[in-house]
Amino acid sequence: MTTKGGVVTQEFSAAFSTVACEPAGVVWNKVCVVLKRELGDAAFGSWIAPAVLRESAAGDVVVVTPTGIARDWIRRSAWRRVSELWAATDPTARRLDLKSRLEFEAAGGASAGYEAKAEPIEIVLPVSSDVPALAPAPVNGAKASPVQGLQERFTFDTFVPGPANEFAHAVARRVASWADGHFNPVLFHGPYGFGKTHLLNALAWEAMRQAPTKRVVYLTAERFLSTFVRAVMDRQTAAFKEELRGADLLIIDDVHFIAGKQSSQEELFHTLTALVEDGRRVVFSSDRAPAAMTEMDARLRSHLSAGLVCGLEPADRALRLGILERKLQALSRQHGFEPTMRTEVLNFLADRFTDSVRELEGALNTLSARAGEGVSRLTLDEVQAILRPHLRAGEKRITIDDIQKATSEHYGMKQADLLSERRNRAIARPRQAAMWLAKQLTTRSLPDIGRRFGGRDHTTVLHAVRRIEALRAEDPALSQDLETITRKLRG
Numbered sequence: 487m488t489t490k491g492g493v494v495t496q497e498f499s500a501a502f503s504t505v506a507c508e509p510a511g512v513v514w515n516k517v518c519v520v521l522k523r524e525l526g527d528a529a530f531g532s533w534i535a536p537a538v539l540r541e542s543a544a545g546d547v548v549v550v551t552p553t554g555i556a557r558d559w560i561r562r563s564a565w566r567r568v569s570e571l572w573a574a575t576d577p578t579a580r581r582l583d584l585k586s587r588l589e590f591e592a593a594g595g596a597s598a599g600y601e602a603k604a605e606p607i608e609i610v611l612p613v614s615s616d617v618p619a620l621a622p623a624p625v626n627g628a629k630a631s632p633v634q635g636l637q638e639r640f641t642f643d644t645f646v647p648g649p650a651n652e653f654a655h656a657v658a659r660r661v662a663s664w665a666d667g668h669f670n671p672v673l674f675h676g677p678y679g680f681g682k683t684h685l686l687n688a689l690a691w692e693a694m695r696q697a698p699t700k701r702v703v704y705l706t707a708e709r710f711l712s713t714f715v716r717a718v719m720d721r722q723t724a725a726f727k728e729e730l731r732g733a734d735l736l737i738i739d740d741v742h743f744i745a746g747k748q749s750s751q752e753e754l755f756h757t758l759t760a761l762v763e764d765g766r767r768v769v770f771s772s773d774r775a776p777a778a779m780t781e782m783d784a785r786l787r788s789h790l791s792a793g794l795v796c797g798l799e800p801a802d803r804a805l806r807l808g809i810l811e812r813k814l815q816a817l818s819r820q821h822g823f824e825p826t827m828r829t830e831v832l833n834f835l836a837d838r839f840t841d842s843v844r845e846l847e848g849a850l851n852t853l854s855a856r857a858g859e860g861v862s863r864l865t866l867d868e869v870q871a872i873l874r875p876h877l878r879a880g881e882k883r884i885t886i887d888d889i890q891k892a893t894s895e896h897y898g899m900k901q902a903d904l905l906s907e908r909r910n911r912a913i914a915r916p917r918q919a920a921m922w923l924a925k926q927l928t929t930r931s932l933p934d935i936g937r938r939f940g941g942r943d944h945t946t947v948l949h950a951v952r953r954i955e956a957l958r959a960e961d962p963a964l965s966q967d968l969e970t971i972t973r974k975l976r977g
């Protein structure tokens with residue numbers, strides 16, 4: 487698929503004998519315009535654009551996908567919406583079906599009188615749209631964030647600056663203002679849980695607010711990796727490259743995750759150099775400075791450091807107190823209680839939860855969930871009693887990356903399999919086990935865990951957690967596996 491000046495042209499591979507059926511082709515074009523806007527460029531480009539439309543002499547219309555994986559994705563995530571749009575747009579109310587190419591051929595599709603024209607389908611998009619390019623509407627009734635991958639609560643308004651992050655904060659604001667003459671790329675690095683994702687999200691929101699017609703693409707490195715792997719499998723790498731290289735601002739979170747993954751590193755290197763040469767802006771975050779990414783390809787590492795490398799430090803006490811205050815205000819607005827707590831309680835929280843802001847927030851959320859509007863009256867003893875399970879000192883911090891590595895090693899598979907779309911049991915069960923472990927051993931939320939498993943939805947993680955919970959009780963081998971992996975992770 488190519489995008490030029492608001493005109494999107496789908497170029498279908500000759501292998502699938504492209505069809506643009508009139509008038510079904512015209513109806514499909516209209517449906518695609520809406521789908522592209524709703525699903526976002528990445529999902530549309532990966533799954534919908536490669537499909538072709540076929541219409542039989544009898545007027546049956548089939549969307550034919552190049553692979554079964556693509557058919558399953560569309561059926562699971564977008565079919566209800568596709569059908570709604572089709573029904574609303576097709577004046578003759580023809581029935582629309584969905585098949586993979588193999589299925590279509592096995593059903594004798596090509597010989598069943600289906601038309602096979604060769605003209606590409608043209609989709610004309612409005613040059614500027616009030617819906618951001620990455621904004622998918624809820625699909626299948628799910629409540630989606632207005633921008634794929636971005637979290638609404640992570641804005642500059644909710645980010646608390648302090649000495650530990652004020653330079654990074656100023657740089658992020660400057661990049662978001664599209665000001666000329668800043669360094670490119672910019673890489674923010676800092677320890678786990680001290681606001682890198684928050685800052686990158688805030689930057690993306692602000693950049694879109696300031697220049698709504700520019701294309702801002704935000705994705706985690708895990709998503710970069712899994713989308714790239716899928717594009718290779720589906721022979722859609724050209725669409726993948728196009729998607730990223732069309733960005734005015736590309737933001738990649740947790741880039742260290744790509745270290746050691748050869749072909750993804752290579753792809754990222756070419757994307758980065760192409761964007762920078764073209765004057766587009768690129769922003770990364772990572773958990774360490776490029777020099778410390780020893781597994782990262784040296785050439786990519788050097789390009790990551792070629793612009794501005796900007797560190798975030800762990801929050802000091804004053805910043806932790808400031809963040810607590812801000813979070814308390816947000817919680818009190820949400821649940822309708824007084825935004826106050828005893829000073830000794832605030833001090834205790836700020837002194838005790840120093841490992842990451844995420845843990846500090848988790849402690850506050852626990853107190854609010856347990857005490858409700860009584861949170862402002864809690865004594866220090868009560869707080870300590872409620873938080874006792876969180877206070878086990880000296881426990882080793884376990885990351886989702888650690889869990890994925892240990893799980894894939896235990897089951898003799900690749901870490902990338904856990905992030906992939908593959909659904910056979912030999913892969914799906916360890917993936918569910920790893921998600922369950924992530925919920926038990928880290929403080930990550932369900933959406934956060936889903937994000938780190940190839941950009942899955944939080945409902946998938948919830949399902950996995952419940953499934954493993956149920957299986958664990960009846961399957962001693964699984965229970966044993968979970969214990970072994972946990973022991974290994976705890977060291």
Ligand SMILES: Nc1ncnc2c1ncn2[C@@H]1O[C@H](COP(=O)(O)OP(=O)(O)OP(=O)(O)O)[C@@H](O)[C@H]1O
Nearest residue numbers: 644645646677678679680681682683684809843844
């Ligand atoms: N300065 C800050 N102001 C407000 N909230 C903050 C700040 N720093 C961190 N947080 C909050 O702490 C939580 C963790 O932050 P975030 O996810 O951005 O960390 P991170 O550095 O990206 O961590 P990781 O490397 O594990 O992804 C988030 O809920 C975020 O809102």
